[in-house]
Amino acid sequence: MTLTTEPATTESRGSIEYLDPATLVIEANIRFAPEMDKDDKELVESIKQVGVLEPVVARRDDKGTVLVRMGQRRTIAAREAGATAIPVFVTDAADDTARRIIEQLAENDHRKALTGAEHVAAFQQLAFEGLSVASIAKQTRHSSKSVKDALAVAENAGASEAIAKHDLTLDQAAALIEFEGDTDTVDALIEVATASPEQFAHATQRARDEKRLTAIRQAATADLIDRGFAVLDHEPGYYETDYTSIRELLTKAGERVAEADIVEVEGRAAFVRVYYTSEEATILYYLADPKAAGFHKDRGNAPSGPMSDEQKEERKALIANNKAWASAETVRREWLASFLSRKTLPKDAGVVIATGLTAYRAITGTAIDRGSLLAHQFFGIDRADYWGPDKLAQLVAESPTKAQHITLAVVLGGMESATSKETWRHPSTPMRDYFQHLADWGYVLSEVEQLVLGDNPTDEADVDFEGDEN
Numbered sequence: 001m002t003l004t005t006e007p008a009t010t011e012s013r014g015s016i017e018y019l020d021p022a023t024l025v026i027e028a029n030i031r032f033a034p035e036m037d038k039d040d041k042e043l044v045e046s047i048k049q050v051g052v053l054e055p056v057v058a059r060r061d062d063k064g065t066v067l068v069r070m071g072q073r074r075t076i077a078a079r080e081a082g083a084t085a086i087p088v089f090v091t092d093a094a095d096d097t098a099r100r101i102i103e104q105l106a107e108n109d110h111r112k113a114l115t116g117a118e119h120v121a122a123f124q125q126l127a128f129e130g131l132s133v134a135s136i137a138k139q140t141r142h143s144s145k146s147v148k149d150a151l152a153v154a155e156n157a158g159a160s161e162a163i164a165k166h167d168l169t170l171d172q173a174a175a176l177i178e179f180e181g182d183t184d185t186v187d188a189l190i191e192v193a194t195a196s197p198e199q200f201a202h203a204t205q206r207a208r209d210e211k212r213l214t215a216i217r218q219a220a221t222a223d224l225i226d227r228g229f230a231v232l233d234h235e236p237g238y239y240e241t242d243y244t245s246i247r248e249l250l251t252k253a254g255e256r257v258a259e260a261d262i263v264e265v266e267g268r269a270a271f272v273r274v275y276y277t278s279e280e281a282t283i284l285y286y287l288a289d290p291k292a293a294g295f296h297k298d299r300g301n302a303p304s305g306p307m308s309d310e311q312k313e314e315r316k317a318l319i320a321n322n323k324a325w326a327s328a329e330t331v332r333r334e335w336l337a338s339f340l341s342r343k344t345l346p347k348d349a350g351v352v353i354a355t356g357l358t359a360y361r362a363i364t365g366t367a368i369d370r371g372s373l374l375a376h377q378f379f380g381i382d383r384a385d386y387w388g389p390d391k392l393a394q395l396v397a398e399s400p401t402k403a404q405h406i407t408l409a410v411v412l413g414g415m416e417s418a419t420s421k422e423t424w425r426h427p428s429t430p431m432r433d434y435f436q437h438l439a440d441w442g443y444v445l446s447e448v449e450q451l452v453l454g455d456n457p458t459d460e461a462d463v464d465f466e467g468d469e470n
Contacts, residue, residue: 016055018085019066021078024058027067043073047081055087066090116153116173117164123150149174156180168193175204179211202446206327213274220272220281230269235284243269243286249295257295259285265293276326322421324448333416335443337378340409346441349408356411360430364414374413375406427452 056071066088068075078086114122119142126136133151137144149170153159156177163173172193179185185207192203221231236243249257262268267288274281287293356364367374375392376383384391392410396403415434423431435452439445445453 015090017066017088017090019088020084021075021086023066024056024075024088025065025067026072026075027059027069043077044080047074047078047083051083052078052086055089057089057091059091115163116168116170117160119146119170120150120154120160120163120173123147124154127151146170152177158186162186162190166190166194169197172197172200175200179207182211185211198444199446201331201444202324202328205331206324209276209323209327209330213276213278216279216281217272217274220274220283224270224272224283227263228268229285230267232269232271232286235271235273236286243288244290244297246285246287246295248297249287249290250298252294252296256298257290259283261295262287262293267292276323318425321424321448321451324446325421325424328446328449329419331446332438332443332449333374333377335438336412336416337380339441339443340378340405340412345404345408348437349404352437353404353407353411355433356415360415360433363418363430364411367414367417368410372410372413374417375409378409378413379406424448424451427454 052074054071054074056068056074058066058068058071060066068088069091074086123136123140123142126140127133131139133144133147136142137147140147153163153170153173158180159173159176162168162176163170168176168190172189176186176189179189189200189203189207193200224231232243236245246257246259246262251257251261262285265287269286269288271284271286272281273284287295290296371383372392373383379392379395381391381395392406396406412434415430419431419434431452432454435445435449439453
C-alpha cells in the first residue's frame with residue numbers, strides 16, 4: 001500500500017509515504033539486532049493501539065526499493081504488530097556510508113541508548129571510511145576520549161568480546177585493555193562492572209595500583225635472585241626458626257648486621273615488601289644459619305611474643321583497607337578536578353565554602369598557609385614559588401566568573417589535604433561532613449570511604465594535619 005503526501009519540511013528533500021512495513025528493507029544499521037526485549041514488546045503493543053506516530057526515515061534506491069535508514073526498531077515492531085501501513089519519510093539521501101552512520105548515531109542516541117558494542121562498531125566503521133578521531137567526535141557529538149576508547153576496544157580482541165558479551169560501557173571495556181593477559185583481574189573487573197558498576201572506577205584504580213606494585217616486586221625479586229638470594233614467599237614470624245632476620249643479629253664486634261655483611265654468606269635470603277604508596281621495594285634480609293656466619297642474636301631485641309589469630313585478622317583487614325584507601329584517593333582527586341571544571345556548582349557550594357573557612361578553618365587554613373597545592377592541581381596549574389605571585393589569584397583576575405569555583409577548590413583542597421589512612425580508622429566530624437558533601441554531589445564512595453560516614457566521629461581536634469601535599 002502506498003499513499004503519498006506533500007513534501008515534509010526538512011533539510012533533505014522527500015515526502016511522507018504510507019508503506020507496508022513488510023515491503024521495507026532495513027539498511028545496514030549501527031544498532032545490532034538482539035532478541036526483542038521488554039521495551040520492544042511495549043513498542044509493539046503501543047503500535048497495535050495507536051499505530052506508528054513518528055515516520056521512519058528511508059531512501060529509495062535506483063531499483064525502487066525503499067531502504068530504512070532510521071527507524072529500525074519501529075519498522076520491526078510494526079511488522080510484529082501486524083501493521084499494513086506506516087508513515088515513511090522517503091528522502092533523496094545518497095548511498096553514503098559515513099553519512100548514514102553519523103545520522104543513525106544521532107538518531108539512536110536520542111532514543112533507546114545504543115550499547116557500548118554498537119558504538120564501537122559504528123566508530124570503527126567511520127574510521128574505516130577515513131574519518132579522523134577529531135572528525136568523528138565533532139560530527140557525532142561524542143567526546144574524543146569516547147571515540148579513542150571505542151577504537152582501542154575495536155582493536156583489542158578481549159575487550160571487544162567483553163563489551164559485546166557483558167554489555168559494558170566504552171570506558172569499562174577500554175579499562176580492561178590495561179590488564180590484558182591477567183585473566184583474574186579482567187574477570188574481577190567485569191564482575192564489578194555488571195554487579196556494582198558504580199564501584200568500577202574504584203576497582204579499576206585498585207587493580208592499577210596492584211599491577212604497579214607487582215611490577216616493583218617482580219623487579220626487586222629478579223635482582224635478588226641474580227645476587228644469589230633465596231626469595232621468601234612470606235615474612236617470617238618471630239617464632240619461625242628456618243630463617244633469622246638480620247635486624248636481630250650482631251657481628252662479633254657487636255655491631256648490627258647489615259646487607260653488606262651477608263652478600264657472600266651461604267643461606268642468605270630476603271623478603272620483598274612493597275608499601276602501597278611506594279615507588280620502590282623495601283627488602284628485609286634473613287639468614288638460615290647465623291651462627292655459621294659468625295653472627296649472634298641481640299638478646300636485648302627479643303620479641304615479645306607471636307600475634308594471636310585475632311590480631312592477624314585485624315592486621316590483614318587493616319592492610320587491605322589502607323590499600324583501598326590509597327587507591328580511592330586517586331579516584332577521589334580525579335573526580336574533584338572534574339567536578340570543579342563544571343560550569344555550574346551545586347546550590348550549597350557557598351555554604352560549604354563558608355563552613356570550611358569558619359568552622360573548619362584549622363584544616364583549610366593550614367593548607368592555605370602552605371600554598372593550596374591541591375587547589376592548583378585541581379585546575380591543572382603549577383603552584384608559584386615562594387616569591388612568585390599567587391597563580392590562583394591570577395586565575396581569578398583572568399576569569400572573574402570562576403571566583404566561586406576557585407574558592408571552593410581552596411576549601412576542598414584544604415579538606416582533602418587533611419585526609420590520610422587515619423581518616424577511615426578515626427573519622428572526625430569535619431571529615432564526615434566533607435565526605436558526605438562529596439557523596440551528595442555525586443561522588444561514589446568506595447567501601448573504605450563509606451566507613452568515614454560512621455555514627456561516632458571523633459572530636460574535630462583529632463584531625464591529622466600531617467598530609468605532605470601542602
